Amino acid sequence: MVANLLKCQAFVLSTQDLGESDRLVTLFTRTNGRITAIAKGAKRSRRRFVNVLEPCTLIQASIALPRTTGLSRLDSATIEESYPAIRTDFKEYLYACLSCELVSLWTREGSADEGIFDIFKWYLTGLSEGTDPKRRTLFFKTRLLTLVGYAPDFEACIRCKEALEGPIQFSVSEGGFICKACLGGKDLIASKMVHAGVVGSLRFIQKADPARLPRLNLTRSTMNQAWEIIKRIHCHHLQMMPASYKVLSSI
Ligand SMILES: [Zn+2]
Incomplete structure (x- = not known):
């Protein structure tokens, strides 16, 4: 049973396969901190989430939050910024992945931190513009x-x-x-x-x-x-x- 639908900006921090057809996505949202959500059918059919579930991507997400405990569900997502330049340089991409991992490790579910969100956005923007x-x-x-x-x-x-x-x-x-x-x-x-x-x-x-x-x-x-x-x-x-x-x- 789903309590409410959250529409917000989110960074994709990481993804992993879940079963035959789904993917588990770790998001960092502006309003609700870190959220681990299931993207139904994202593995079997990439049509619904074309290029959206890539780490270091800023998306506009529609997330169904659980009423009590359990996983959130990523219903839909559109890309706001994909920082394509980061993906063209392997080393740069690895640095960006380190930062995604640090955000994931340091933040908590349900605890908003706009300071971290803003500095992470500043970081990825500069990285994609070619800074060391x-x-x-x-x-x-x-x-x-x-x-x-x-x-x-x-x-x-x-x-x-x-x-x-x-x-x-x-x-x-x-x-x-x-x-x-x-x-x-x-x-x-x-x-x-x-x-x-x-x-x-x-x-x-x-x-x-x-x-x-x-x-x-x-x-x-x-x-x-x-x-x-x-x-x-x-x-x-x-x-x-x-x-x-x-x-x-x-x-
Ligand atoms: Zn001293």
Whole structure:
């Protein structure tokens, strides 16, 4: 028994086959957060959902929500934006799939988060316009971490709360950066030191108006270190390694 029909914008995050003829679709909606819905007949006959059920597609969806528990049903969908350029570059597509997976892992059913919806839309739009995919994905996953409330303090030492400057280290278990004074001699391991520009860059990525982010000057080594730190925080709090990270590291 279906309680009500929801018509809204939604991103397709992932799909999988369900039985002989159906597909299970994970959507991220503007109004109701993440929704897992069954698309009846989508596997057997693609006519009803032509090109609609592709990850990283923005659709206008008509979803029948269940009265109590059980699966929602995707009744119909039309494409609003398919970001075709993302699909022409395999690596770019993998970065986009990582971001879809992170949205899926961090969001909940029935809990709207327009901040995440808007930054995800900003991310996919920029990606399809040809910006460096790794750089754009770093921006996105840092903002996502901030929106879900798990970003570390990029301004102060986690132990003494003094401003971060000079050589510092990142501790995922303590959930933040540690200053040189707090580290002490024996913990001061050169290979674990964080480049000076990393914390400042992450601070800027976290707080700047998205329109100003393209202006950020990032060297490759700063970006790679920032990428690894944000990846470690995501994996630590999710208590798993998102599958897309493994795919990305294999190419
Ligand atoms: Zn300190």
